[in-house]
Amino acid sequence: MSFIEIANLYKYYGTEQNRVIALENINLNIEEGEFVVILGSSGAGKTTFLNILGGMDRLSEGTFSVGGEKLENLNNKQLSAFRRNKIGFVFQFYNLMPNLTALENVRLAESVSSNAIDSRDALDMVGLKDRMNNFPAQLSGGEQQRVSIARAVVKNPSLLLCDEPTGALDSKTGISVLKMLRKINREQNKTTVIVTHNSSIAEIATRVVRIQDGKIVSNTVNVAPKSVEELVW
Ligand SMILES: Nc1ncnc2c1ncn2[C@@H]1O[C@H](COP(=O)(O)OP(=O)(O)OP(=O)(O)O)[C@@H](O)[C@H]1O
Numbered sequence: 046m047s048f049i050e051i052a053n054l055y056k057y058y059g060t061e062q063n064r065v066i067a068l069e070n071i072n073l074n075i076e077e078g079e080f081v082v083i084l085g086s087s088g089a090g091k092t093t094f095l096n097i098l099g100g101m102d103r104l105s106e107g108t109f110s111v112g113g114e115k116l117e118n119l120n121n122k123q124l125s126a127f128r129r130n131k132i133g134f135v136f137q138f139y140n141l142m143p144n145l146t147a148l149e150n151v152r153l154a155e156s157v158s159s160n161a162i163d164s165r166d167a168l169d170m171v172g173l174k175d176r177m178n179n180f181p182a183q184l185s186g187g188e189q190q191r192v193s194i195a196r197a198v199v200k201n202p203s204l205l206l207c208d209e210p211t212g213a214l215d216s217k218t219g220i221s222v223l224k225m226l227r228k229i230n231r232e233q234n235k236t237t238v239i240v241t242h243n244s245s246i247a248e249i250a251t252r253v254v255r256i257q258d259g260k261i262v263s264n265t266v267n268v269a270p271k272s273v274e275e276l277v278w
C-alpha cells in the first residue's frame with residue numbers, strides 16, 4: 046500500500062446544470078518520503094488538487110487515503126483533526142498574521158497540533174532563530190516564506206503541501222526556499238508535494254506529475270533528480 050492512494054477522483058464545482066469539472070478521474074499513488082512536483086498551467090486544477098490532499102476541500106467522487114486513513118469517510122471534525130495534526134501547508138503569499146511576531150505565528154500552529162515540535166527549533170531549522178521577534182512586515186519575502194515553512198513543519202506533519210511556494214519570490218530567493226524544503230524532505234523523510242507552473246522546479250523532484258484541464262497527462266519518476274544548487278530559472 047502506498048502512503049497516498051488516489052483512485053478515480055473527481056471534483057466538481059457549481060450546480061448540476063452549470064457544472065465545472067475541476068478534476069477528472071485522477072489516479073495517483075505517492076510513496077512515503079517522495080518529493081513530488083505537480084505541474085500545470087493556470088486553471089489546470091493544481092490548487093483544487095492540493096486542497097483536497099490537505100483536507101481543506103472534499104472530493105466529489107472517488108477514493109483517497111493518506112497513511113491508510115480514508116479521507117472521504119471522515120466527518121468534518123475528523124477532517125479538522127487530520128488538517129491540524131497531519132498536514133503542513135505553505136502558501137504562495139505566506140499568509141502570516143501581520144500583528145504576530147515570527148515566533149508567535151509559529152506558536153499558533155504549534156498550539157493546535159498534537160505532535161508538535163518546539164517553535165524555536167522550527168525557526169532554527171529555517172535559519173531564523175535570531176529574527177523570531179520580528180513582525181512579518183520587518184522581514185523580506187524570502188524570510189516570511191521561511192517563517193511559513195517553520196509554521197508548517199512545527200506541527201511535525203506527515204505531509205508537507207506547498208502551493209506555488211516560490212511564486213512571489215525572485216529566483217535566487219525562490220531557490221533558497223526550495224533548498225530548505227528539499228532538506229526537510231530528505232532529513233526528516235517528509236513526503237512533500239509542490240504545485241507550480243514553473244517547470245524548472247520539476248528537475249529536483251523525485252516524481253513529476255503534469256495536470257492539464259483537470260486530468261493527469263503524465264506521471265514520471267525522476268531517477269536522478271538535480272540538486273537544488275543546479276537549478277536556474
Ligand atoms: N470554488 C470554485 N468554484 C467554482 N469553480 C472553481 C472553484 N475553485 C476553482 N474553480 C475552477 O476550477 C478550475 C481549477 O482551478 P484551480 O484554482 O485549481 O487552478 P490552478 O491550477 O491552481 O490555477 P492557478 O495556477 O491560476 O492557481 C478552474 O477552472 C477554476 O475556475
Ligand SMILES: [Mg+2]
Nearest residue numbers: 091092093208
Ligand atoms: Mg492555484
